[in-house]
Amino acid sequence: MKTVEIKPNIFWVGAIDWAIRDFHGYITQRGTTYNNYLIMDENITLIDTVKEDFCDVTLDNIKRITGLEKIKNIVINHIEPDHVGSIDKIMLLCPQATIYISERGKRGLDRYFDTSNWQFKIVKNGDTLSTGTYTLLFIETPMLHWPDSMVTYVKEAKLLISQDAFGQHIASSSRFDDEFVACSSQSELDDAVIDYYANILMPFGQLIKTKIAEIVKLGIEIDMIAPDHGVIWRRNPEKIMQSYLDMANGKANLSVAIIYDTMWHSTEQMTIPLMQGIKDEGVECNALKLRATPMSVAIKEFWKARGSLIGTPTVNNVMFPSIAEFLYHLGGLRPKNRIVGAFGSFGWGGGGVKEAYDMFKKIGLEIFEPGLQLQYRPKEDDKEKCYNFGRDFAKKVKEYHGVVNNQK
Numbered sequence: 001m002k003t004v005e006i007k008p009n010i011f012w013v014g015a016i017d018w019a020i021r022d023f024h025g026y027i028t029q030r031g032t033t034y035n036n037y038l039i040m041d042e043n044i045t046l047i048d049t050v051k052e053d054f055c056d057v058t059l060d061n062i063k064r065i066t067g068l069e070k071i072k073n074i075v076i077n078h079i080e081p082d083h084v085g086s087i088d089k090i091m092l093l094c095p096q097a098t099i100y101i102s103e104r105g106k107r108g109l110d111r112y113f114d115t116s117n118w119q120f121k122i123v124k125n126g127d128t129l130s131t132g133t134y135t136l137l138f139i140e141t142p143m144l145h146w147p148d149s150m151v152t153y154v155k156e157a158k159l160l161i162s163q164d165a166f167g168q169h170i171a172s173s174s175r176f177d178d179e180f181v182a183c184s185s186q187s188e189l190d191d192a193v194i195d196y197y198a199n200i201l202m203p204f205g206q207l208i209k210t211k212i213a214e215i216v217k218l219g220i221e222i223d224m225i226a227p228d229h230g231v232i233w234r235r236n237p238e239k240i241m242q243s244y245l246d247m248a249n250g251k252a253n254l255s256v257a258i259i260y261d262t263m264w265h266s267t268e269q270m271t272i273p274l275m276q277g278i279k280d281e282g283v284e285c286n287a288l289k290l291r292a293t294p295m296s297v298a299i300k301e302f303w304k305a306r307g308s309l310i311g312t313p314t315v316n317n318v319m320f321p322s323i324a325e326f327l328y329h330l331g332g333l334r335p336k337n338r339i340v341g342a343f344g345s346f347g348w349g350g351g352g353v354k355e356a357y358d359m360f361k362k363i364g365l366e367i368f369e370p371g372l373q374l375q376y377r378p379k380e381d382d383k384e385k386c387y388n389f390g391r392d393f394a395k396k397v398k399e400y401h402g403v404v405n406n407q408k
């Protein structure tokens, strides 16, 4: 698509990936974009590159504005291959350019490419670079979400180029948030933000709070946030920062996600009275069968809800494999401020539900005990047990105060 001037002489020159549905295991139903930005100043500066497969798209975009040999500086905010995969090809066309990168970024880049002929300037938190009219301020954001990560603030444009932070996996002809909302919806955009946060940034809530506080303390004015994926925030960028703070503080909906799997539908049948019990407590509920749901969607739904009930049959004394995989993955994301319980059907010795609780303890989640195990198919009295279990869990979810700034 055409390049877009997002601020005077600052152009989006990125690429739209309409077709991607699996982004390193994360399901991207809406595709994504790889954004990068060209500052046409005395010293022409490219901020971030692009995934290898889209190198030609970005090169064509740049060529429409200037010759590649004229690029003086390249800022690399993050070395993940979706943002640097094409740097070697770009460096062939502008070998005179100096790369501005964090120290850990340089060390990582050396592992991906032969960088011996490239010129580097290692930058630290607070370092600046003048491109002529514009001043770039580099703010290191280590572990948000890689050790090398940083963001670049363009002072005179009040523009924060935020790298993966504040991004969303959305492929669209809209370059800006207001354009996207006008043709799609606010709720679709909000969902994409939560999806991204849950799957990529969930482990780093504390760091996010510290970093946002540090940026606020700098007293810099931000009237646009341009991430490296999805739409650019120009309508009210403070809103997306607030959303991140809320999520970092554990904000969730007053709702329950039932995340289950089943072989012969007994565990599945338990979900029906369970759900009714939850609903009768005035709490909304969403049920997902894991084998019918991509992992990243289940993670997102877990994150949206204040409470989750995990349903697993017992197989060979242990949890059903998809549930084990889900909890294993969830553990890596180090969720906080969420309450969980488990239920499921068994045949003889059982063990699946107990194992789910062992996992909850390992993850460090708030636990609702005891879980509910039933033999084979739930009978009428079992259904009542399920209903009561759901109801009691919903009561607990309503009372749960582990969450700061919680809201319905």
Ligand SMILES: Cc1cc2nc3c(=O)[nH]c(=O)nc-3n(C[C@H](O)[C@H](O)[C@H](O)COP(=O)(O)O)c2cc1C
Pocket (backbone or CB within 6 Å): 261, 262, 263, 264, 265, 266, 267, 268, 312, 313, 314, 315, 316, 317, 318, 345, 346, 347, 348, 349, 350, 351, 375, 376, 377
């Ligand atoms: C391959 C297989 C292995 C099983 N292993 C166990 C087991 O080790 N212990 C147990 O209590 N039940 C075991 N069961 C029985 C199931 O837990 C029982 O059928 C349960 O009702 C299944 O729930 P579902 O209908 O939700 O899949 C096994 C069932 C199958 C098909």
Ligand SMILES: [Fe+2]
Pocket (backbone or CB within 6 Å): 078, 080, 145, 164
């Ligand atoms: Fe990344």
Ligand SMILES: [Fe+2]
Pocket (backbone or CB within 6 Å): 080, 082, 083, 164, 228, 229
């Ligand atoms: Fe990325």
